[in-house]
Amino acid sequence: MKPVVQLLYFGYHQAMSCIFPVAIFGTLALTRIWEVPFLHRYDAILLILLAVQYLMYSSGLETWDEIKVICLFHVIGLALELYKVHMGSWSYPEPGVSKLFGVPLYSGFMYASVASFMCQVWRRLRMDMTGWPGGMASFALGGAIYFNFFTHHFIPDFRWWLTALVFVVFRKTWIIYRVRATTYRMPLSVAFVIVGFFIWAAENIATFLGAWTYPDQREAWRMVGVSKISSWFLLVIISVIIVAQLKHVKAARRAEPG
Template sequence: MKPIIQLLHFGYHQAMSCIFPVAIFGTLALSSVIEVPWIHRYDAILLVLLGVQYLMYRSGLETRDEIKVICVFHFIGLVLELYKVWMGSWAYPEPGYTKLLGVPLYSGFMYASVASFMCQVWRRLRMDMTGWPGIASSMLLGGAIYLNFFTHHFIPDFRWWLMALVCIVFWKTWIIYRVRSITYRMPLTLAFIIVGVFIWLAENIATLLGAWKYPDQHESWKLVSFSKISSWFLLVIISVIIVAQLKHVKASRTTNDSH
């Protein structure tokens, strides 16, 4: 009976951590079947997601620090979206007033939702890391991964080399998380893979709902390439590195203030 109770508690915290991603997919789903005559779909999605973020903050579901992380990821994601759309990797074909160079501003929230999940689950499961490689190596690796998303269009794609480097840099790193009074641990790279697969599944749902379209999906919807799992694997690493470093900075600041 105890393992079932533990699983239920774990599932509850995972579900609560997914409130913002679920809000995004719910908005995409509803907006794909319900047309509001006086506002473009992309604009409506942005307004709804801004409202969800405000309500989550006011209700205490997200803290001020978590909102800051989400804003950072919204900017990181939006910059990447602007570049990818410009390069023709995918497109947002519908009209909208809140589009910047062909990219709707709500698109940054899809990246921010990853950060929202990471922040929420970190706090709810009282997560910690052991064997963290340190700020220099982790930030340099995160920067190289982000840069590769831009440079692979005109120089060789180093994603597989970067994935191998991730395994080397983080091979001693384990996630420590707690469900009720019991502590569990998992290799960080395994967590990267699991989250990457789930985001890939979510991406298939998002493209089916018309959030954006890849070039081979303009005629009819097709399954997103399995190679995208590696992209999400690397993106999750960036989110974990940023969240972990911010948590470390906050912990150090709290410790110094207590002395």
């Protein structure tokens, strides 16, 4: 009976951590079915997501520190979107007032939703890590991963080298999480793969709902290639590195005397 109870508690906290991603999918689905009066779809999505974010903060579902992390990811994601759309990797074909160089501003929220999940689940499951490689190594790897998303268009793609390096750098890192009074742990690299898979599944839903369009989806929707899991795997690493480092810094400040 206890394993069932533990699973239910774990599932509940996972579901609560997914409120913002679910809000995004719900908004995409609703605006696909019903046209919002007097607004382009992309503009309506942006306004709805801003309202959701405000409600989550005002209700206490998200803290001010978590909002700051989410805003950071919004900027990081938007910068990547601007570049990728410019390079023709994907497109946003619908009109909108809130589009910047062909990219709707709501698109940054899709990256921010990953940060929202990470912050929420970290707090709800009272997570910690052992064997963290430190700020220098983790940020250098995260920076290399992020810039590879840009540079692979004109120099060789180092994705698989970086993936191998992830397993080397984080080989001793374990996630510690707690469900009620029981403590569990998991290798961090395994968690990267699991979250990357679920984001890839979410990406298929998002493209089906018209969040964005890949070149091979312009005539008709088709499933996003499985190889994209590796991209999300690497993107999740960036989010974990930033969130974990901020948590470590905050914990260290609380531990300081005075």
